[in-house]
Amino acid sequence: xxxxxxxxxxxxxxxxxxxxxxxxxxxxxxxxxxxxxxxxxxxxxxxxxxxxxxxxxxxxxxxxxxxxxxxxxxxxxxxxxxxxxxxxxxxxxxxxxxxxxxxxxxxxxxxxxxxxxxxxxxxxxxxxxxxxxxxxxxxxxxxxxxxxxxxxxxxxxxxxxxxxxxxxxxxxxxxxxxxxxxxxxxxxxxxxxxxxxxxxxxxxxxxxxxxxxxxxxxxxxxxxxxxxxxxxxxxxxxxxxxxxxxxxxxxxxxxxxxxxxxxxxxxxxxxxxxxxxxxxxxxxxxxxxxxxxxxxxxxxxxxxxxxxxxxxxxxxxxxxxxxxxxxxxxxxxxxxxxxxxxxxxxxxxxxxxxxxxxxxxxxxxxxxxxxxxxxxxxxx
Ligand SMILES: NC(=O)c1ccc[n+]([C@@H]2O[C@H](COP(=O)([O-])OP(=O)(O)OC[C@H]3O[C@@H](n4cnc5c(N)ncnc54)[C@H](O)[C@@H]3O)[C@@H](O)[C@H]2O)c1
Numbered sequence: 001x002x003x004x005x006x007x008x009x010x011x012x013x014x015x016x017x018x019x020x021x022x023x024x025x026x027x028x029x030x031x032x033x034x035x036x037x038x039x040x041x042x043x044x045x046x047x048x049x050x051x052x053x054x055x056x057x058x059x060x061x062x063x064x065x066x067x068x069x070x071x072x073x074x075x076x077x078x079x080x081x082x083x084x085x086x087x088x089x090x091x092x093x094x095x096x097x098x099x100x101x102x103x104x105x106x107x108x109x110x111x112x113x114x115x116x117x118x119x120x121x122x123x124x125x126x127x128x129x130x131x132x133x134x135x136x137x138x139x140x141x142x143x144x145x146x147x148x149x150x151x152x153x154x155x156x157x158x159x160x161x162x163x164x165x166x167x168x169x170x171x172x173x174x175x176x177x178x179x180x181x182x183x184x185x186x187x188x189x190x191x192x193x194x195x196x197x198x199x200x201x202x203x204x205x206x207x208x209x210x211x212x213x214x215x216x217x218x219x220x221x222x223x224x225x226x227x228x229x230x231x232x233x234x235x236x237x238x239x240x241x242x243x244x245x246x247x248x249x250x251x252x253x254x255x256x257x258x259x260x261x262x263x264x265x266x267x268x269x270x271x272x273x274x275x276x277x278x279x280x281x282x283x284x285x286x287x288x289x290x291x292x293x294x295x296x297x298x299x300x301x302x303x304x305x306x307x308x309x310x311x312x313x314x315x316x317x318x319x320x321x322x323x324x325x326x327x328x329x330x331x332x333x334x335x336x337x338x339x340x341x342x343x344x345x346x347x348x349x350x351x352x353x354x355x356x357x358x359x360x361x362x363x364x365x366x367x368x369x370x371x372x373x374x375x376x377x378x379x380x
Pocket of ligand 1: 001002029031032035050051052067070090093117118119
């Protein structure tokens with residue numbers, strides 16, 4: 001994700017002519033020497049350092065992007081806050097709900113601006129879906145289905161990298177990808193008030209990594225193995241504040257769905273369906289008396305927000321990293337113009353409030369109320 005954000009910075013001037021800032025890639029921190037070298041030679045950072053404290057505390061840095069493994073998020077954010085710098089963190093912000101709350105409180109106390117990388121909220125067709133919901137085109141919302149079924153962990157020889165270790169990742173799929181699904185649901189339908197759910201770990205052991213392994217690395221059957229310490233699968237039933245019901249499923253080990261970050265929204269007058277695997281298509285059903293009515297496909301195009309920065313006309317596709325460029329552009333534009341920005345750390349707390357209730361339901365085996373872990377504090 002560090003590379004994705006760095007590429008965004010490089011592209012922003014050519015993508016967004018109307019802007020109030022110019023990004024400068026000042027310093028990249030990484031413990032891996034080859035990544036530091038590439039940061040300078042291929043990405044154009046002015047310099048690269050091994051110790052992240054040196055990057056955050058540099059006088060010539062205004063904004064910090066946190067793209068390290070989960071357990072480094074909070075210390076990095078706290079250091080950025082102490083240095084009075086705006087901070088954008090990749091999700092999930094720490095690995096456990098209380099860590100996300102700690103990051104939010106640090107930013108609130110320091111009065112620094114924050115942003116969180118729920119990049120799918122910036123998909124032009126997701127923004128259009130929100131517009132359709134808000135305009136009443138779907139009538140009253142009755143039900144929401146969210147899912148993120150990814151295959152990134154489906155290979156049992158996939159290495160035991162930081163994502164599978166409790167004190168490096170925190171929780172498993174509920175931190176890693178349910179955070180995307182819940183942030184989408186809250187963005188599109190509103191607050192979730194109560195939940196009940198279950199979890200499972202389907203690949204309990206994985207080959208131990210050697211050296212700097214990305215989460216796509218692969219071991220051999222004869223390699224020594226270690227335990228997976230967090231969940232591969234989670235599901236959840238929920239109720240929204242507006243009375244709608246919801247169901248969620250997330251998995252990193254199912255075989256088949258490769259990156260199915262998807263939602264369906266059902267209302268009394270229509271419904272919508274979107275799936276990251278078909279990022280440029282939104283399915284829309286409009287209730288009419290016409291016997292031939294059915295789902296229609298709305299293709300992405302320049303008539304939807306931000307799409308035209310990447311591809312002109314209609315049905316010319318955009319891609320995943322374009323969403324990262326849109327979120328980075330909007331965050332920096334908000335900083336440069338002193339405008340409000342969402343999703344901030346406050347919205348990340350909204351997400352982990354739901355995660356916390358789900359985690360409690362795993363043990364209690366009953367419905368749990370969603371409680372604001374930040375005690376109703378609204379600071380940005
Ligand atoms: N928004 C999204 O869609 C999305 C997608 C993937 C990952 N993420 C998030 O981004 C974060 C990073 O994930 P990733 O897939 O890029 O991980 P990764 O393991 O591929 O990369 C992590 C990088 O951090 C570096 N690093 C590790 N320890 C460090 C330290 N002490 N100091 C400096 N650098 C250090 C590693 O060398 C590596 O270059 C995670 O929090 C993850 O949840 C978000």
